[in-house]
Amino acid sequence: MTIKDVAQHCGVSVSTVSRVLNKHPDVSERVRSKVMRAVEELHYVPNSSARDLVCAASDAVGLVVRGVGNPFFLDVFHAVESTIAEAGYTMFVQNIHPGEDELRAGAQLVRSKKLRGLILLGGCFDYNADDVALLDVPFVCCSYTNSFGNLDEKAYSSVTIDDRAEAHRAVHYLVKNGHRRIAVLLESTDDRSISELRYMGYRQALEENGIAFDEALVLQTRGYGMDAAYDAVCEALKKELSFSALFCISDSMAVAAMKALHDAGRSVPKDCSVIAIDGIEMSAYSIPTLTTLSQPKHEMGEMSVRLLLDMIEGHTANRHVVLETEPRRGGSVCRICD
């Protein structure tokens, strides 16, 4: 069932059918309706490979995401998807498995599908100029750590929160509430990831408030999973580590941490306050409700698409947008008086 069949079926040429389908002018109403009817009857659907092949520039952009499992990314994903669809573009999603290189995978995708641009969602930007040069389309990094300056900032756009500052804000909030023994639950302190950035904010907040840093209060997990977070907190408690508050680098890890505290007989927030950054739906229904700095997930996705399309359509140069979180005050933090 090709455009040729449709053409034959109603005795016109292939080009005419093509023009009807693409809503070109210069086609009489009589022919137009005849063609449309035939398309309906024959259930004809254009072959997108053929179309893409002949069209120099597609209207497709790519979304490369590392680890779709994360509930935070899911929300951003949603926003990206709907914004792109609204703008009349289509989207190719490429899920990156651990060990794969997202930029290289993105470059492949771009060449293979003739994409107009790329959105990189979540991860760590640790590339050199060569990698980027390979990718000759505009791209925007959403929720990426790009603060390590290993790449010319003119080469791309980005949408992030200021991870370091937001972590600082969270920890500072704990300090203001009288906490001085503040532990941190994170995945890594030196992989140039978001985890490291938030760790830097933690360190800085301690320092500015004249609190000595204690290595023992850094609870490091293997991966971002809830099980790892749970285990890490359990272990810390078993070692009788004392802390009155816990800063978690993600909501889901915080929920697991609260569970671990609860299972060990500690009450949140009475025995230990918990604060995090993310603002996923689930953590609003934890007991107690998690106090967290909620990332503007929808806005981040929307903004990423807008920046990308602006670059593609040549309206603007690249931009680096830093959004702010919105504090969601739950019941997981309380004031202590020494």
Place this chain on the structure above:
Amino acid sequence: MTIKDVAQHCGVSVSTVSRVLNKHPDVSERVRSKVMRAVEELHYVPNSSARDLVCAASDAVGLVVRGVGNPFFLDVFHAVESTIAEAGYTMFVQNIHPGEDELRAGAQLVRSKKLRGLILLGGCFDYNADDVALLDVPFVCCSYTNSFGNLDEKAYSSVTIDDRAEAHRAVHYLVKNGHRRIAVLLESTDDRSISELRYMGYRQALEENGIAFDEALVLQTRGYGMDAAYDAVCEALKKELSFSALFCISDSMAVAAMKALHDAGRSVPKDCSVIAIDGIEMSAYSIPTLTTLSQPKHEMGEMSVRLLLDMIEGHTANRHVVLETEPRRGGSVCRICD
């Protein structure tokens, strides 16, 4: 950058390059390495549109999913994705927005991309034979309500749990623990959805145990969201509705319900037991841990792919696989003695 450029660059013909890339025999080692080097140097990536156009049958299948937001589907999605990739197929994902018709969207996708098959994930199967005939590739329904018999079962494969029986099992478990005033939290009782099936199991379990059905104990929400579930339970409590146990049709709704109970000063499970079906990761970290019938999410995704590929490759006829849940005993249900 096309195959032609590569050919010119190393002074061979287009066909030779093609044969190198497709690992055909009949090409000398000397030429092979020369071509490979050129491919590397020029960063040549084959244009997939051109390839798909000329290849009669692609190795792609489609995944049509309604509402990617659901954490349960996310897990299945994961399993589907990796199984398909492992089998050497590629996957097109189509997210269906409310109001869109998944079968029609699937048919479009199939024709447009020359897909070999389709997996429909989550939703309600309410189609007639015409719709299905349009879709002339094999398809499998995963986690679908297909028990209403409105379609010839020979036309497709399916992977489900027995929603009615599993709901029965959950409610029966509550009864065995002494509960007789058992409420149900659901989205709908008559839309042929999974919600309705589980509601049927609830009704049946009550009946078999000689418990009179009380309309007031049916807490209906608007949609599957946690906010709706929370509100519905709050309202029931405000009306001083009395029940010693609550059966929820999904884990996320159960987590929201437990929060509502907690906020109203009721303790789970002492004042009210809660049980659900799904087994998402998050509900293992609720307080108390949710008692739930955990769906074999990974197995469901894997099995769906296997059934589909079997049908595509003609090894087997269609099959309808019903998997069993695995009970996860948390702390949200307790025995009561009247």
Place this chain on the structure above:
DNA sequence: AAAACATACAAGAACGTTCCAATACATAGG
């Protein structure tokens, strides 16, 4: 040494679409 055969490569059709150039046919201006 001629014939038969294998091997390594080239030429070109085909896939289904878009779009430019060409054509046919009106309609109007002189």
Place this chain on the structure above:
DNA sequence: CCTATGTATTGGAACGTTCTTGTATGTTTT
């Protein structure tokens, strides 16, 4: 009536692959 101008339609090239068929070159067989 012949030429300009416009409108509706057609023909065919082009997109970048794959794959079949064809052709040189060298190698074995008789």
